[in-house]
Each structure stands twice: as C-alpha cells, then as structure tokens.
Amino acid sequence: MSLTLEEALASLRVLALPMRTTFRSLDIRETALFKGENGWGEFAPFVEYSDQESLQWLESAIEAADKALSPALRESIPINATVPASNDEAEIEQILSWYPGVDTAKIKVGTGIKEDLARIAAVRKHLPKAKIRIDVNGSWSVKEALSNIIAIYEVTGDLLEYVEQPVASLDELKQLKEGMSVDVKIAGDEVLRKAKDPFAISLDGAIDILMLKVSPLGGIKRAMDLASHHKLPVVISSALESAIGISYGLALAARVPNLDYACGLGTSALFNQDVSDIPIVNGAIKATNYPIDLDRVERYELKGERLEWWRNRISRVWNLRRPA
16 A cells, blocks of 8 residues: 555654765755655755655655565665865865775866866875766856866866766757767766656757666656666766665665666765764675664654644645656
C-alpha cells in the first residue's frame, strides 16, 4: 500500500544540520525526513524553491520510503572532492583532507575568473594529479564561458575533465559548443532538472555528460529513465542532502548500467555531523544501507515554527501530486 500524507507527517522529523564550511551560502542545512515501509525518505528542496519545483523532491522521498530497490550492479562508488567557492588556501587544504584518496576534485567557480583561477591553483597545489571539474551553475554568458574555459584549460590542461553547466539555457549551451576552440567536455545539470519536461528536450550538440541528482529528478526510477532516454554518459551527484539522500544517490550509482566517472556523493563530509556516518575509503564510498542515528536526529531536530513550516510545505506539495 502506498504511503499516505498522514503517515508521512506522523513520522516526520525536521532537522537543521550544521555545516563545516559555507556551501551554497548555507551554514545550516534544513531537511525533512519521513518513514515508510522501505525505510526513510528525505525531502530537502532548498527553502527558496517553489512548491512546483519541490514536487520531484517529494516524489523521490516517497519512492525511497516506499519502494524496494532492484539488485545492485556494483558496491564501491568512486567519488570526487567538493570544493566550495572559497579562496582561503588553508580552508581549501582542510576541505580536501576530508576526502581521503580521491583523484578528482569538483570546484565551484563563477565568482570572477581571477578568483576562480586562484581557487583551482590552490586545489592543484594539494592534489596536483587530480582530475579537475568546475561547476559554474549557469552563471556565465556564452562570451564569458568561451574566454574563461580557455583560461582555465591553460592552467589545467587535459586534467580538466569537464565544465558543468557553464551557461544557463539549452540554446546557450549549443552556442557554446559550436564556438569552443578547446576540446573540453560540457556537463549538464540545471538544463535537465529545471526543464519543464526533461524527456522532451534534445541535448544533442549541447552537452557531453548528464548530471543525475536523485532528489530533484524525482527518484531512482525516473533518473534511470532519463539516462536511458538521453543516452549520454552520466555522473551521479547529490543535492546537499543528509546521509539519507546520499544513500539513495549511492543506490542509483550502484544500479546505472555504466558508471565511467567519479560521483559527487561525498558531500556528507561538508557537515559537522550527519544523521549517519558515510566513510570515504581510498576515494570511494560503499553503496549500502547506512542506519540512521536517532540520537543525532534528536540533537538536530527542529520543533515549533520550523516544524510547522515544513509540515505545511509537504502538505501543499503533496496536493500537487497526480493520482496514481
């Protein structure tokens, strides 16, 4: 029997998890957990997201709580280090130390090319042989992207594995690909997950790699269907969820037919303490069930106004769901 709204709200736990470093302008990550027959699901759209944009996050949480998984194809999931938009070299060195054994670093850029190049240089100083990924979150124009990618390639060379979402729109991505003078792969994130219908868009001539994030894409089944539909290599990444959401991302990474790239699923390292420990060993994480620590849940649990805010949000978004 499918999970009901009443059952989800009855088991609801809302948390405020403190972070070890500022990421996406956040020092505290709020998230909502609820339980179903299969375990815990996580509903964690960022607080500024609309109810409509939050709907797929809810579908993913319901799937996680309610549906059993198919057999996994692999157990060990290679990951990348995730470096926020900091230019404090000591902080960058410390952050990289949270990712033992990784051979790939994903670096947030878009704060200005001088600052971006300095951040990349700081990462390369401490991980000189690591593959470099840069994540722009669509903040460049086509002209800026053409210039900035060349500048970054000049300091990274072939270690630049890909540039993630350098420009915002599908048309801009196609213009960028047509105008690029260096052989650098382009990965698409927002172009897929923010599309009104991600199955209806054509990514031909726009991107080389597809970013799959379970929560904003509506769950494992829908993410796998999108990968099958678009027929592109994939990278599995997180949306800064707790260990509950990360576990579901790991489950997707364990089940996609081909996993040729390290995954962005090590973001639990960015929290002071998570609801479960997810150890990174030799640059990889084991795809397994990480039991929730209820003592930690109680320690970071929100009551009162914030709990009611999330209850109301879940109720509104639930009411947007189409009948099964």
